[in-house]
Amino acid sequence: MIHVRPAHDLDARDMAAILNAVIEIGGTTAMTHPIDAQYFIDRMNAEREVSSWLVAEKPDGEIVGFQWVTRGGEYLPPEAAEIATFAKPGQQGLGIGSKLMEATKAAAKRLGYTWINANIRADNESGLTYYQSRGFEDYGRIEGVRMANGQVVDKVLKRYDLT
Structure with missing residues (x-):
C-alpha cells in the first residue's frame, strides 16, 4: 500500500536519487543534469508559501x-500552479x-490555485x-525548446481545472 505525506528536508536525498535515475534514463524530464539533495531543500524552503511537495512511500518507508x-x-497567471511528478524507475503501476x-489537487486548492499546468516533453x-x-x-x-544539453524538443501544455 502506498502512503502519501508532505515532503521534508530529510526526504531530499531520496527525491534526488529518484530524479537522477529518471534523468539518467533520459527522455521524460526537461532536466538533463543530475541534482543533489540541496536542490530540493532550497526549493522547498524558498517556495513554502506557494507550493506543496508530497512523497509517496511504501509501508517500510521507502520513497517511491x-x-x-x-x-x-x-x-502563467497567478491562479495557475505548475506540476511535476516523478516515480522511481521500476515502481510504476x-x-x-x-x-x-x-x-496534490487538494493541496493546490488549499493554496488558492484554480488550475494546474503540466508542461510535458512531446x-x-x-x-x-x-x-x-x-x-x-x-x-x-511550445515548439523547439532547447534543453540544457542542447537537445531540441517540443512541449505539450496540459491543464487541469480544480473548480
Missing part, C-alpha cells in the same frame, strides 16, 4: 515517488501517481499518458 505544485512563473495526484509518452489519464486536457504546444 514524489510530486509538487508551485507558482507557475512568468508565463503501483498507484503512486494516482495517490499523489489526489493529494516525446514523453508516459508523462503525456499519465496526465491525460488524470483529466488534464491539451491547451497548447
